[in-house]
Every structure is written in structure tokens, then in C-alpha cells.
Amino acid sequence: MAKMGSRKHLKRYKSPAHWPIHPKEDKWTVKPSAGPHAIEESLPLLIVVRDILKVADNSREAKIIINNGDILVDGRARKDYKYPVGFMDVIELPKSEKVYRVLPDHKGRLILHPISEKNREFKLCRVTDKTIIKGGKTQLNLHDGRNCIVEKQYSTGDVVVVEIPEQKVTDHIKFESGTVGLIIGGKHIGELGKVKQINITQSSKPNTVEVETDEGIFLTLADYVFVLGKEEPVISLPGGK
Structure with a gap:
């Protein structure tokens, strides 16, 4: 029985730091299914419904809501409570007419940012x-x-x-100089800046990017830069950015 549980559940202390759950409340939490996002970069749909949206008081209620098809991810009903939700996914609650986009905050935590009907x-x-x-x-x-x-x-x-x-x-x-990018990794995660220069290496070392913000210019990995627009972001961001 213990082996079966380990396949379906995850020990809380082993869950990613960005999950909004307390590691000492219970021994186990839900383990994400294999899917579009890695466990370190996602949230199980049950945690989104229960702990972030707070439209359910407990796991049982959250599972019922999800199984009823009341939660859409990227426009499609997802009935697997373990479904992994990740960066840029669009979460919709048709009954309450609320729509969110999954984005990182400055601490690297995934948050649900409310968006307009047009953005959905x-x-x-x-x-x-x-x-x-x-x-x-x-x-x-x-x-x-x-x-x-x-x-x-x-x-x-x-x-x-x-x-x-x-x-x-x-x-x-296009990923090029002059575009606006969101930093999705490293110590500048969650920051928005302008791509000043892309440095292509001719070795095994990763490519880097010089990014300019109001605080100055910093260097980060190219993999950490997610371009959002040519001059302005084409999506809304937390804080009105």
C-alpha cells in the first residue's frame, strides 16, 4: 500500500518551495501527473483550486469541482485533479467568469494574474x-x-x-535586441526589461543576454528571457506593467 501511495502522492517536505502549502500540515500532498510542465515548474490543479483560488475548502470539494469540468486550462476542461498547471497557462472559471494567467512573481512563485476576456x-x-x-x-x-x-x-x-x-x-x-522580455529564472525572476544585446557563444557555455531595466543593466542566461513584445508586452502583467 505504501508503494501505491507514493505513486499518487508526494511527501509535503519534498514539494517545490513555490507551492502554497505548509510542509508540516500533513505528511502527503497531491503529486502532479506527467504532463506539459515539469513538477518543479508547475502546480497540481487541485492546489490551484483549493489553495490559490480558494473556491473549495478541502480536497474533496476541489476534486468535485474539477471532475465537473468547471475549471478550464487553455480553453479546455481538465478533469484530472493532478493535472500540472504552469507558466503562461490560462485558467478559466466559466461559472464565475474569472480568468487568470499563470506567471512568476519576484520570488519565483507561480501566481494567478487576473486577465481580461480579450487576453483569455x-x-x-x-x-x-x-x-x-x-x-x-x-x-x-x-x-x-x-x-x-x-x-x-x-x-x-x-x-x-x-x-x-x-x-x-x-x-x-522574434527573440532579438530591442524587444521586451520577462525574466523567468535566476535572481532577477519576475522582472521586466528590454533586451539590449544577445551574446552568442561558440562553446559549450550558454548564451547570455544583457537586459536593461529602470534599475540598470544586468546579464542573465538567454534561457531565462521570455520575450513578450517588440516595444510593449502583448499581455497584461501584475502591477500594471
């Missing part, structure tokens, strides 16, 4: 890899685990605008 129609996905397939088309591998087949050319690091739930790529933001 799309999400931003970064190209992590690409492959040329039969017919000369390109398959994009995106940060949230989805794959898209496109005819246009995109580069790794570019961000595509994806209609949801149709999953159709409608636009893209």
Missing part, C-alpha cells in the same frame, strides 16, 4: 526546439509541451502567439 483568447509559448518534417514543414516544440506544425520559419527562443483552445499560431515575437 491566446497564450504565449516559447520555441524550445524545432524539427523539419515531411513536406518541408517545421514542427515547433514549445515550452508547455505542445507541438505545432507551421510553414513559416521560427528560431529557438522566439515566442509564438497561440489561439486557445484551437492551438493555432497567429503571430510571433
Whole structure:
């Protein structure tokens, strides 16, 4: 029985630090299913419903709400209470007409930022890899685990605008100097800045980016920069940024 429990649950003290649960309240918490986001970069849907949105008082109530299809992720009802929710996902509660986008705060915690009806129609996905397939088309591998087949050319690091739930790529933001980017890792996580320069290395060392904010210029890894627009972010951000 202990082995079965370990597959379905996770010891609280082993849960990621950004999860809004107390490690000493109970021995176990819900373990995310395998899905679009890694455990370190996601929240189980049950925790989102119970601990963040607080539309349920306990796990049982949260499971009922989720099983009824009352929670949409990227425009689709997700009935698995262990479903992993992560960066840039759009969470919708149709009954209360509330919509949120998952974003990081300055402490690296995932938060739910309220967004408008217009903002709920799309999400931003970064190209992590690409492959040329039969017919000369390109398959994009995106940060949230989805794959898209496109005819246009995109580069790794570019961000595509994806209609949801149709999953159709409608636009893209090129990863280049002059764009506005959100820092999603490192000590500057959650900060918004302008990409001043991208430093491409010719070795095994990672590429870096010089980012300018109101406080000055800092250097960070290219993988930590998620571009949001050419001059202004195309999505709303916490704090009115």
C-alpha cells in the first residue's frame, strides 16, 4: 500500500518551495501527473483550486469541482485533479467568469494574474526546439509541451502567439535586441526589461543576454528571457506593467 501511495502522492517536505502549502500540515500532498510542465515548474490543479483560488475548502470539494469540468486550462476542461498547471497557462472559471494567467512573481512563485476576456483568447509559448518534417514543414516544440506544425520559419527562443483552445499560431515575437522580455529564472525572476544585446557563444557555455531595466543593466542566461513584445508586452502583467 505504501508503494501505491507514493505513486499518487508526494511527501509535503519534498514539494517545490513555490507551492502554497505548509510542509508540516500533513505528511502527503497531491503529486502532479506527467504532463506539459515539469513538477518543479508547475502546480497540481487541485492546489490551484483549493489553495490559490480558494473556491473549495478541502480536497474533496476541489476534486468535485474539477471532475465537473468547471475549471478550464487553455480553453479546455481538465478533469484530472493532478493535472500540472504552469507558466503562461490560462485558467478559466466559466461559472464565475474569472480568468487568470499563470506567471512568476519576484520570488519565483507561480501566481494567478487576473486577465481580461480579450487576453483569455491566446497564450504565449516559447520555441524550445524545432524539427523539419515531411513536406518541408517545421514542427515547433514549445515550452508547455505542445507541438505545432507551421510553414513559416521560427528560431529557438522566439515566442509564438497561440489561439486557445484551437492551438493555432497567429503571430510571433522574434527573440532579438530591442524587444521586451520577462525574466523567468535566476535572481532577477519576475522582472521586466528590454533586451539590449544577445551574446552568442561558440562553446559549450550558454548564451547570455544583457537586459536593461529602470534599475540598470544586468546579464542573465538567454534561457531565462521570455520575450513578450517588440516595444510593449502583448499581455497584461501584475502591477500594471
